[in-house]
Amino acid sequence: MALDRMPFMNTYVDNITEEQAINYIENCIINRKIGHVITPNVDQIVRIERDSYFKKICDNAELLLVDGHPLMWIAKWYGKPIKEKICGSDLVPHLCELASKKGYRVFLLGAAEGVAAKAAKILEQDFPGIIIAGTYSPPFGFEKDEDELQRINTMLKESKSDLLFVGMGVPKQDIFIYENMHRYQIPMSFSIGATIDFIAGEQKRAPRWMTDHGIEWIYRLFCDPKRMFKRYIIDDMKIFKLAWKYRKG
Secondary structure, X not given: OOOOEEEEOOEEEEOOOHHHHHHHHHXXXXXXXXXXXXXXXXXXXXXXXXXXXXXXXXXXXXXXXXXXHHHHHHHHHOOOOOOOOOOHHHHHHHHHHHHHHHXXXXXXXXXXXXXXXXXXXXXXXXXXXXXXXXXXXXXOOHHHOHHHHHHHHHHHHHHOOOEEEEXXXXXXXXXXXXXXXXXXXXXXXXXXXXXXXHHHOOOOOOOHHHHHOOOHHHHHHHHOHHHHHHHHHHHHHHHHHHHHHHXXX
């Protein structure tokens, strides 16, 4: 696991910069070390509190990189400031740039049918020379179908990829990586949520100024109130109670 790992609330985080994270990831690729990268945000910290399996997955990740200004603010309140916010949607393009320069092979797994392939074409335009070793959008319920899981694992292993970006939502993407990464043997796997959709243009990211001020959630709530209301207004508000709990504890 990475250097500078420290306890944080109900899990751990790697208190490193994005540049340090990218260097560490490349070192893992070079040494063919299999690992899982997660960028926990408020929603995931809240989930960890009630989901012991998800906590186990996070605690055993190769890298845990803080995604979200609220967690940065909490860390500062604890007197243990985080060096840099690192979200998957920013990290993935930087890794694709690295891959295009170094010849690392990339696989996109997840999103709706055809979206990963669309994202791949855009990445090929944005990063000339990048090797997209494959794309696949698994069918609904694939995680309960051993034949489909075997098919996916075979596909991934035969792709000889170095970087696997998995966008299936939390916790499905995390469970898949945790339970299968030693089967498909790609060095570094990333839980990236909606990033494939962002790259493909299927979803729009919040304006940079909103992201920089920690209010991206308002944009996402406005764009999809039916789906996001419970997450942001009910579930994620529990972070205040958890922040106090772990400050005292």
